[in-house]
Amino acid sequence: MFPVGGCKASASQSHHDYPASDIFAAVGCRFVAPVDGRVDEVTRVDSWNPRTNVGRDRGGLSVSVVGVDGVRYYGSHLSQVGTDIKPGLQVRAGQTLGLIGKTGSARFTPSHLHFGISWPTAAGRWWIRRGAVAPQPFLAAWRQGKSTSPARAVARARTSYGVDHGCRAYC
Template sequence: MPNQYLDVLRADLHPATRHHRATKLQCHVGNLVSAAAVVTGIGLLALSTACTSNPPAGDVARTPTTSATTTPPVTSTATRSRPQPSPSLPSASLPSAKTVYVFPIAGCKASASQSHHDYPASDIFAPVGCEFVSPVDGRVDEVTTVDRWNPKTNIGRDRGGLAVSVVGVDGVRYYGSHLSAITTGIKPGLQVRAGQRLGLTGNTGSARVTPPHLHFGISWPTPANHWWIRRGTVPPQPFLTAWRNGRQLSPAPTVLKTKRTYGPDTTCRSYC
């Protein structure tokens, strides 16, 4: 037998050559199976590591070429990851909970005055014994439980008779006076909710000489006994009208603006 045929026969019988050729055949078959799996939607899970094995010495590794018209693999819905949630919006972009306001007299027909003498406030006329309720969520500020008003002296700090003030969650103070009674348990620091009863309408203080009514004032919070601020600094009429009609109108911006223009708070300025 010629020597060149013997060399070919020896190469074919060499174990490394036989292993390499068998590996190539397995890879070829594996690629066909993978392509069929992609088409049927099963998806290709992994490639055999044998397809990336180095060829034996003497063989040349060839880089497979990809046609420009090759169809991209189809992803199976069974293995598709769930969509990730969108990043949270900044807290400033989220809508904040609205403050709830209610008309301060419940269970009775009441009529609020559209003006007030000497300083901003409203006299809400109603029969004795109607519920005076907190117009907003907040905490009880000051409570006056003794009627010290004397018509002969008419001292400003005593005109309100029995009274309760509440500092709302909106930072505004709400004051009601001339009460006939204060609800049991109402005391400074108590947390209250909008519509919670604080007392009953009446005619204590200077209301002894007028029809019974609730004196209602809006102001900014102050240290205790600054009654000339507590009695009212902002006209409450537009807010009372809104709350009676179910509209949520906050006096906070108006109160803040008024406080800035009021200047230093040292003592009573009018009708003292």
């Protein structure tokens, strides 16, 4: 399902330098689990510093879910993460994970949910978790109520990154 619940939201049709979408919505709108799955990673501390602009810190507060389809769904720039949201927690599609905000590198931009789709990765693999597959076609389908999984697109992207062939740089 569409990852913003209870508010008007507008998803970007592209992203600046990697496959992702910024879903513009008001601060406090709900970031919801797009699928049934389990919470993979939670960041509750905003460590981003504009002077250093370290990639791993750009997301600010964030939550990722590995869906029953094996895909990792990532949302960041949250103002708050649900107090009960922790790694390993089973979640249902539509369940609130956090609230949209302006943390991380979104501090100086309109409030939005940075939404990325990838495969499950080891902790700290920020260059994958931020987005490896363009989510726009899936966001459009979910908004129309269609149940569409990006699992095949994620498998193709994972292979192209070389993950299954001894990749060192991206896996």
